[in-house]
Amino acid sequence: MKAAPEAPDDCLARNEWICGKYLSTRSEILTDAVIQHLELTAISVLIGLVLAVPLAVAARRWHWASGPLLGLTTVLYTIPSLAMFSLLLPVYGLSAALVVAGLVLYSLTLLVRNILAGLRAVPEETRQAARGMGYGPIRLLLTVELPLAVPAAMAGLRIATVSAVSLVTVGAIVGYGGLGNLIYAGMNTYFKAQVLTASVLCVVIAIAADLLLLGVQRLLTPWQKGARG
Amino acid sequence: MNTLSDAWDWLTDPANWSGGDGVWHRLTEHLVLTVVCLVISCLIALPIALVLGHLGKGGALAVNISNVGRAVPTFAVLVLLLLTPIGKWGQGPTVVALVLFAVPPLLTNAYVGMREVDRSIVQAARGMGMTGRQMLWRVELPLALPMILNGVRIAAVQLVATATIAALAGGGGLGRIITAGFNLASTAQVVAGAVLVAAFALIVEGLFELAERLAPGWARGRTA
Numbered sequence: 001m002k003a004a005p006e007a008p009d010d011c012l013a014r015n016e017w018i019c020g021k022y023l024s025t026r027s028e029i030l031t032d033a034v035i036q037h038l039e040l041t042a043i044s045v046l047i048g049l050v051l052a053v054p055l056a057v058a059a060r061r062w063h064w065a066s067g068p069l070l071g072l073t074t075v076l077y078t079i080p081s082l083a084m085f086s087l088l089l090p091v092y093g094l095s096a097a098l099v100v101a102g103l104v105l106y107s108l109t110l111l112v113r114n115i116l117a118g119l120r121a122v123p124e125e126t127r128q129a130a131r132g133m134g135y136g137p138i139r140l141l142l143t144v145e146l147p148l149a150v151p152a153a154m155a156g157l158r159i160a161t162v163s164a165v166s167l168v169t170v171g172a173i174v175g176y177g178g179l180g181n182l183i184y185a186g187m188n189t190y191f192k193a194q195v196l197t198a199s200v201l202c203v204v205i206a207i208a209a210d211l212l213l214l215g216v217q218r219l220l221t222p223w224q225k226g227a228r229g
Numbered sequence: 230m231n232t233l234s235d236a237w238d239w240l241t242d243p244a245n246w247s248g249g250d251g252v253w254h255r256l257t258e259h260l261v262l263t264v265v266c267l268v269i270s271c272l273i274a275l276p277i278a279l280v281l282g283h284l285g286k287g288g289a290l291a292v293n294i295s296n297v298g299r300a301v302p303t304f305a306v307l308v309l310l311l312l313t314p315i316g317k318w319g320q321g322p323t324v325v326a327l328v329l330f331a332v333p334p335l336l337t338n339a340y341v342g343m344r345e346v347d348r349s350i351v352q353a354a355r356g357m358g359m360t361g362r363q364m365l366w367r368v369e370l371p372l373a374l375p376m377i378l379n380g381v382r383i384a385a386v387q388l389v390a391t392a393t394i395a396a397l398a399g400g401g402g403l404g405r406i407i408t409a410g411f412n413l414a415s416t417a418q419v420v421a422g423a424v425l426v427a428a429f430a431l432i433v434e435g436l437f438e439l440a441e442r443l444a445p446g447w448a449r450g451r452t453a
Contacts (some may be wrong), residue, residue, distance in 0.1 A: 090232035164301065174411075
């Protein structure tokens with residue numbers, strides 16, 4: 001990296017918090033970090049979702065399974081992120097898979113709880129009406145219970161995604177932290193513009209992801225807005 | 230697993246427990262940081278939440294502040310504070326960051342708890358001629374107590390986690406064992422530190438769980 005030798009009096013040289021020159025000279029690094037951040041978040045939350053749905057359905061079906069499952073999710077959620085990543089170190093080594101595995105465990109926890117709450121909130125009358133119309137257990141699950149659990153599941157998905165965006169930064173400890181890498185490097189070199197820019201981008205990504213999922217939720221559950229028309 | 234036995238060896242070596250970088254010192258740091266910051270956060274958040282809840286004002290702020298807190302990365306806040314003048318004052322950034330992240334759950338839970346008190350009970354209290362202050366202390370606060378304590382529990386667990394991450398930004402506490410392990414490329418020490426942190430967090434959560442199980446007896450007795 002060039003240290004701007006002929007222009008010593010710009011905002012980079014003065015180490016200011018807000019620096020337009022930082023954005024223009026390091027746009028490539030920033031873009032790479034944002035892409036890594038998005039990839040880590042998206043992959044983790046998607047794997048978490050794929051695992052959470054069958055677990056929640058199983059816990060709904062077999063009551064004896066729900067107690068231990070919810071207890072386990074509480075334990076997992078209580079373990080601090082830095083410790084979680086560290087515990088996975090012997091299994092995954094210094095890799096992106098370590099960060100993804102840690103984030104999957106957190107997302108899974110939030111998603112299982114919310115999907116299970118959503119499934120439990122389906123009124124018994126609705127279930128019986130569907131059975132009376134000749135619905136088998138699988139058709140009942142797929143076309144009645146799961147759609148009705150979507151609002152609760154989406155609420156969980158939004159919390160899981162926003163949390164994951166924030167937790168990715170801790171992945172900097174193994175070198176796979178997306179924007180967290182820039183914050184970590186900026187801390188060691190006292191590079192104010194880099195730390196502030198990366199931090200703000202993290203929050204922007206979290207808010208954008210939340211709004212995106214809110215839009216998806218509106219599309220998936222048109223009946224919730226139907227009362228208006 | 231070889232790493233697990235190495236981690237066990239690390240944990241059972243008395244040399245790793247004594248001294249400035251030893252487990253006892255880091256454990257004390259972690260405990261003091263958590264307790265002190267929990268007290269500070271409660272002193273800041275609870276009076277505000279109780280008054281807002283009693284008056285029924287500022288609800289949007291009290292509820293949304295938790296969502297905002299979740300979107301802001303702890304690590305980013307710690308590093309930002311470290312680079313400000315606060316960073317020159319030892320544990321300053323850690324304490325400020327810990328309080329910042331403990332206040333939202335306290336505020337939200339206490340406010341919601343106060344607002345969820347049955348309005349007819351509040352009206353009955355008013356009908357009996359209670360003043361606003363009496364209603365707050367004798368009616369609303371006791372009834373909101375379970376929610377308030379739930380907020381304290383969430384805040385405490387959050388504090389333990391945040392204090393761990395503080396080690397990444399040079400703060401003290403058990404997280405330092407993990408970051409030192411990474412610097413030494415010692416997987417055994419990283420895992421040993423992580424086990425200590427996880428155990429500490431689970432014990433804190435477990436204590437609150439226990440307190441909650443023991444509490445309803447007297448809580449109900451007083452409010453019935």
